[in-house]
Amino acid sequence: MDKVLFGDNQFFAVNHASDEKARAQSIRFKEDTAIIKVIDQAIDLGINTFMCTTHDRIGNLCDHMRSNPSRYKDFNIYPCMPYAHKYANAVTELGIMGTIKQYVPGNIFGTFAKGGFAFLSKDFISMMELLIDAEMKMFKGIKTPVIFIQNVLVDMILGLKMYEVLKEYDQYIRKKYHAEPGYITMNMPALLDALNSIGIENPIICSSINKIGFRMSGGIEIYEKYLNEKQFRPIAMQVLAAGALRPKEAIEYLGKFPRIESVLFGASSKGHIQETKELIEQYL
Amino acid sequence: MIKGAIIGLGKMGLSHAAIVGAHPDVELKAICDTSSLVLDAFKKFSAVKTYNDYKYLIANEALDFVLIATPTRFHYPMVKYALEKGLHVFCEKPFSLNTHEGEELVSIANSKWLVNQVGYHNHFIGTFRELKRLIQTGVLGELVHFSGEAYGPVVTKEKGGTWRSVPEEGGGCLFDYASHVLNLIQEIIGRPVKVSGSQLKSIYSKGVEDAVYGTLTLENGLSGLLSVNWSDETYRKMSTSITVLGKNGKIICDATEIKIFLKEAAPKEGLEKGWTIKYITDFAIPVNFYLRGEEYSAQIDHFIECIKSKKQTSYNSFEQGLYTDKVIEMIIADYKKQ
Numbered sequence: 001m002d003k004v005l006f007g008d009n010q011f012f013a014v015n016h017a018s019d020e021k022a023r024a025q026s027i028r029f030k031e032d033t034a035i036i037k038v039i040d041q042a043i044d045l046g047i048n049t050f051m052c053t054t055h056d057r058i059g060n061l062c063d064h065m066r067s068n069p070s071r072y073k074d075f076n077i078y079p080c081m082p083y084a085h086k087y088a089n090a091v092t093e094l095g096i097m098g099t100i101k102q103y104v105p106g107n108i109f110g111t112f113a114k115g116g117f118a119f120l121s122k123d124f125i126s127m128m129e130l131l132i133d134a135e136m137k138m139f140k141g142i143k144t145p146v147i148f149i150q151n152v153l154v155d156m157i158l159g160l161k162m163y164e165v166l167k168e169y170d171q172y173i174r175k176k177y178h179a180e181p182g183y184i185t186m187n188m189p190a191l192l193d194a195l196n197s198i199g200i201e202n203p204i205i206c207s208s209i210n211k212i213g214f215r216m217s218g219g220i221e222i223y224e225k226y227l228n229e230k231q232f233r234p235i236a237m238q239v240l241a242a243g244a245l246r247p248k249e250a251i252e253y254l255g256k257f258p259r260i261e262s263v264l265f266g267a268s269s270k271g272h273i274q275e276t277k278e279l280i281e282q283y284l
Numbered sequence: 285m286i287k288g289a290i291i292g293l294g295k296m297g298l299s300h301a302a303i304v305g306a307h308p309d310v311e312l313k314a315i316c317d318t319s320s321l322v323l324d325a326f327k328k329f330s331a332v333k334t335y336n337d338y339k340y341l342i343a344n345e346a347l348d349f350v351l352i353a354t355p356t357r358f359h360y361p362m363v364k365y366a367l368e369k370g371l372h373v374f375c376e377k378p379f380s381l382n383t384h385e386g387e388e389l390v391s392i393a394n395s396k397w398l399v400n401q402v403g404y405h406n407h408f409i410g411t412f413r414e415l416k417r418l419i420q421t422g423v424l425g426e427l428v429h430f431s432g433e434a435y436g437p438v439v440t441k442e443k444g445g446t447w448r449s450v451p452e453e454g455g456g457c458l459f460d461y462a463s464h465v466l467n468l469i470q471e472i473i474g475r476p477v478k479v480s481g482s483q484l485k486s487i488y489s490k491g492v493e494d495a496v497y498g499t500l501t502l503e504n505g506l507s508g509l510l511s512v513n514w515s516d517e518t519y520r521k522m523s524t525s526i527t528v529l530g531k532n533g534k535i536i537c538d539a540t541e542i543k544i545f546l547k548e549a550a551p552k553e554g555l556e557k558g559w560t561i562k563y564i565t566d567f568a569i570p571v572n573f574y575l576r577g578e579e580y581s582a583q584i585d586h587f588i589e590c591i592k593s594k595k596q597t598s599y600n601s602f603e604q605g606l607y608t609d610k611v612i613e614m615i616i617a618d619y620k621k622q
Binding site for chain 1 (some may be wrong): 458518564574575
């Protein structure tokens, strides 16, 4: 993995410190061309990996990349699935069954389709595979060497102790997409223990890692202990703690943990992208 | 270990099951739902016992508490049954559809000294707690006006659906989104005693309202506005905010930040004249397990702590939840009168 992973929160009105800033971002990135322009700037600064949710609008970006193959030949996307709010809002409105009907591709009650069989026989693993395939469709022809599941799902499965689901996910991503599975979590130590318990060794885990312990569940001490002592491939996110830390002190802190392989960050201006990238390369 | 079960495994029930399951002091013994899809998933992937009848679950499991996250119309019979069996109860919001039933539940819970809590999770968000504290210090001077708002993209197309499109079952925006705002106003600023100009507007839903607007007058005489709309696509997810205006300034508070404007500085609070912006990073309540927001875990931690230390909850008691139901009733009556 590259040391620098460029994120997408800024494009989709996700701001953990301010709803107002989030709205300003959503106005600025209304057109896909505005997103592409920032990604192109990141590429020109030497960033080659974009880590993004499977938001509908990413599909448009993928179309653009496919129609300009030479421009994006060295560019990787790390998809993070699912785009959770799409499903969460659907569950509130349609219930769990209604949501499955809406998002499992094909006619779920058509007994001759794979989806129909999976649904009628309550074959959860096949249903999961169908949903993964549906989310991955937009990335056809684009390099996706690491494929993540989002924290809301990882942490739900973790809390429910349904670890077997993670194992199936892990195997499917390797087999079908020849990619490395990745896990985003707000509960890194507990997740690593759970993955190890089902035989998943040295996993890629993306979690909040910052000097003030923001969104580091269980406390900063146990995170630091795991970063120092355990075998896994950590990616640091929320390194600025939603803006509470200045970039230099934030990245300098990450430098204390040699195991951290990559840093995920998002920025909208060329200056910020360059500054953060240089800091990561200096300290990591 | 405290032993618990969850009844109703929809979106909130599943989320609670994960949080309860991850709690170091709690053993999640069983779950109950009518969906065979959900039950089979638990049977296949987890060690938790599954039931499709809550009475049977309660009869067969040795429990300290149940958490009830079923559609609202089932709250009354389920909560009552659990309380009568001597169990502590955490009930999702809104508490009841009928305040007579709600009152009965409050009196059973109190007479049996059982821990009772309703899932108004916003009170476990640090910024809203800070808002309450700041108002109590009097930094705003005499209060003049407030507004409580919530917007989000739940129903953005015309189509029918689940129990959420049936008004008698508490399916609309009033019982869902607006109850959160009413409860925040009630606990942070004061209890509404009068409502006027209430508007329940259907935008895309048939049969239920998608937006609620109106005026609230509080027990302290202060009046303000309610503005809630769950069919607003300009918001990525539910966004709740409270604004309070006083003679010495204004505070705008949501789940991520608290913006304070003061005409005169408040040195005791370290607040300067003009704007001060503080972020959730300063106020977030630390939790051991995180799913969708600290507040969801923090409210369960609080409930479990009350059970362990045998004390009544200081946040979101049934009585507080019931008061919100009473305000909802006032709004419906006011709307129908027009």
